[in-house]
Amino acid sequence: MSAALAAAVEVEVSDHVLIKLSDGVRLSARIWLPKVIDQPVPALLEYIPYRKGDVTAPRDARRHSWYAAHGYGSVRVDIRGTGDSEGLMSGEYSAQELADAVEVINWLAAQPWCNGRVGMFGISYGGFNSLQVAALAPEPLKAIVTVCSSDDLYGTDAHYFGGAVCGETIDWGTWQLAVECARPPDPTRVGPGWKEQWLQRLHALEPWSSTWLRHQTRDEYWKRASVCEDYGAIKAAVLAVGGFNDLFRNTVFQLVEHLSSPVKGIVGPWAHHYPNLAHNPGPAIGYLQETLRWWDRYLKDAETGVEDDPALRVYVQDAVLPATSYTTRLGRWVTEPSWPSPNITTCTMGLGDMFCHDAVGLDLVQVDTPEHCGIDGGRNMPKGGPADLPADQREEDNRSVCFDTEPLTQAVTVLGMPAAKLCVHADGAAANMIVRLCDVAPDGASTLVTRGFLNLQRREGMDRAVDLPAGSVLEVTVPMIAAGYEFPAGHRIRLAVSTAYWPFMWPHPVPAQVALDPAGGALVLPVRGADAPSEPVRFEPPEQGDALPADAIPVVLHTTEPGTERQVHYNPETLEWRITIDDPNYSRSLTYPDGLRYEERAQVTCSIRSDDPASARCNSEQRCRLQRPGWDVEISATGTMHVEHDNFVTEYELTATLDGEQVHHRTWHDRIPRSSRGNG
Structure with a gap:
């Protein structure tokens, strides 16, 4: 279907559709469907903890509406204990989370508008759990698209590098407190029980980083949800996408090498973002059209030719002068028939x-x-x-x-x-x-x-x-x-x-x-090899669905001035080096079509003395505010991590207010032994 034809397809959106799980907990879904359905259509699922009502609403609108206009029921679900869903979230990629996903997939397959086939997709968190759910092999799940993800939660995730603790672990832990779990359900959707549900979340919260630090080797905690433990468990067709300027690019090569189910890989010059977006570095591609070919083949049995695509389409970057950002990264596309490749x-x-x-x-x-x-x-x-x-x-x-x-x-x-x-x-x-x-x-x-x-x-x-x-x-x-x-x-x-x-x-x-x-x-x-063969590579121009209504497009007000995202300071008297990052992705103010005002600020500071490894210290601050007339919620979370000879030391503080009055305050102080002397 062409972009012009898709634009003519009217889409209906159903908000806060409740999916009841076997234990009685109800998950909140937003569903985009073609307004006219002549015959049942496949379902596409994105299942993440990043709050469909505010954090991801702008991007959701453009992606899910596009899929619906192309003949799919596109579904965005808040994970248990996040957004407008009930229950409590106990950690990332938990057994409960994955079991819930299987129930959601079975629920989708049973809907009268669905043809019984389901696809799952996501970037980062959603890319991770798409792989993990595929390894559970629910019968309706026929295909997934995983972007910027990892097949090994210990070896190639953001918590450990080569067996050493990642320096920004505390930042991810603080973000988890402030973004994923501490923010309330929306009263306009959930109703009068929202506050009780919110307080239950707040009282149950524990920093996830303490758990990560208690598992400093690749033990069962990491293996449980690492699909590299058994690639053969994945039966769904897998399209894996990554970027050479992202952390998680190994996964594409690993999946193409090890999966026995249908698999193709695309690795471009991109950072940690979807390849159809106008983010640096480019060039962007028609990513949605590529995924549509995948969905149409494995969810509709259409002959789209994806089986004939090369195993890998890879962007080889040209030499350029070093820079902290590139609008377009020069290079060329090459193809490989397999991985490892004979070329x-x-x-x-x-x-x-x-x-x-x-x-x-x-x-x-x-x-x-x-x-x-x-x-x-x-x-x-x-x-x-x-x-x-x-x-x-x-x-x-x-x-x-x-x-x-x-x-x-x-x-x-x-x-x-x-x-x-x-x-x-x-x-x-x-x-x-x-x-x-x-x-x-x-x-x-x-x-x-x-x-x-x-x-x-x-x-x-x-x-x-x-x-x-x-x-x-x-x-x-x-x-x-x-x-x-x-x-x-x-x-x-x-x-x-x-x-x-x-x-x-x-x-x-x-x-x-x-x-x-x-x-x-x-x-x-x-x-x-210089003379290695390569097939022609052609992608359509980038497309997206309709944005939020023109009179309510979010206005982005960065709290940082251009060029100050990442600053490095050196104190020659103390020999201390300090990096301060004001993340523009999480320092903004948005106004949504339903009147919600959303503000957030994120800053991380890492310091160390050039002559003293024990001086290493990271501090993260995450703040957000959600406002409607008569409703004003503020969340503040801070986290600090430093080292002792035998321990990692973490400190967290979380404060939540409602209409200016504090409703929750808690601190955590953990001293976590290193797995052996000097582990870091």
Whole structure:
């Protein structure tokens, strides 16, 4: 169906449709349907905790209405204990949450307007749980589309990197308190019982980050909802989408490699956002049209040709000068018939054969990294902001030990997951190893291509914590996140190695002294042949459905001035480095068509002294306000995390007011032992 024809299809929206679960809890749904249904249509489900009544309402309107206009019942459900749904939310991706989703899918399949077939989709949280629900294989679920998601909650999510605790864990935990669970149901939809329901939520709240920190190795807590434990459990057809400027891009390659059900992958230059949106970096594509081809094939049995698409369509990024944002990332689309691909060969470069300034005349090179290394690494989950991406890496390279090739005589295209093999001499119980792959231009500009992390206490497996033996010599491999990048002739390939990367990773309080033996190390690159074949790749222009009514389009009032999203401050007297992030995605004011006024503000501050790993500290502040005539709710949540020698220490405070009067206040203080000395 063309965009013009779809625009002529009238869509009806049913708000606050209650889906009763087997335990009596009712989930709130918003359903978009074609006004005229000649025959039953498939259902599409988006199932997330981000409040369909306010937080995601603008984007929901444009996506779900588009699907409805193209012949689908498109459904947005608030997860139990969030938005306008009843019950309590106990944590992310809980067994209860996934069981509820199965019940919702069965309910949808049984509706008179549904043909019995259901698809599920989402980005980030919704992409995660689409995979997890697919692994439960409810019979009506025939296809999913997962965007910016993870198949391994420990290995490739935002809580742990290479076995080390992510620096912004406290920020995600605070956001969970303020956004997902503490905000009230809307009285205009839920009715007079809204306040009692809200107070039940508030009294039941516990910070999720404490749970994450109590599971510092890859144990059953993480395995339970990680689909990589059993790819064969997924029977639905899977379209996986990711971006090379997002954290979760490995998942697309992993799913294409391991799934036995129908699967295709698309990896563009995008950050953590849908590929049809005009967010940096572009180019955007007709993502909705691509998903429609997927839905039509597996939910309507239409011949759309998706089976004939290449296994992978991947955007190889061209070399560009480093910048914290790109409107359009230059590059080209290539295709791969499978993954692993016959077009990829492994190129191994011995570190001893590469130039290292620090190793001249030495057999061992000391890795003496200041603790603020990583300060120029951008955000761990870029969303298209003006300061999201890594800046020029020259200063970071100066803080690291670097190994450079000679200037390349011909272009080298890297596609896949590089790795660094390191021979590490360590004197101490714990250390982190961070590797960065950079493109060094003739003028010295250094562009970050990808990076990898390893807590050496996880060297024997992510499911265990093993201190380093005294005076140990270790051979370890540090995998990097997937990359699609062409190094041009005349540039150098650089491997930069460090033992700190703040605020991406929490440091060990007493890190080991580390030295590298270049003769025992190597850079391993997946190289795509210069003459490798590729099919033509063509996407339709981006489309979206109708926005909210023109006289009520949300007015976005950022509380931060342009260019101040991410600021770095250095105090030479104390040697403290401080990053302050005013997130424009969560610092705004919106007015909705139903009169709701919604305001929010989010700020995170991370600090560390360059000479003291134990000085690391993160603070997060999340505030929101919801207003209607005669109804005024404010939520304030703060979280702080720092380290002691043997513990992580977290502190949270949550305050809720109604019409200016405090109705709830609570604080939490947790001291959580490290799984082994120096785990971070």
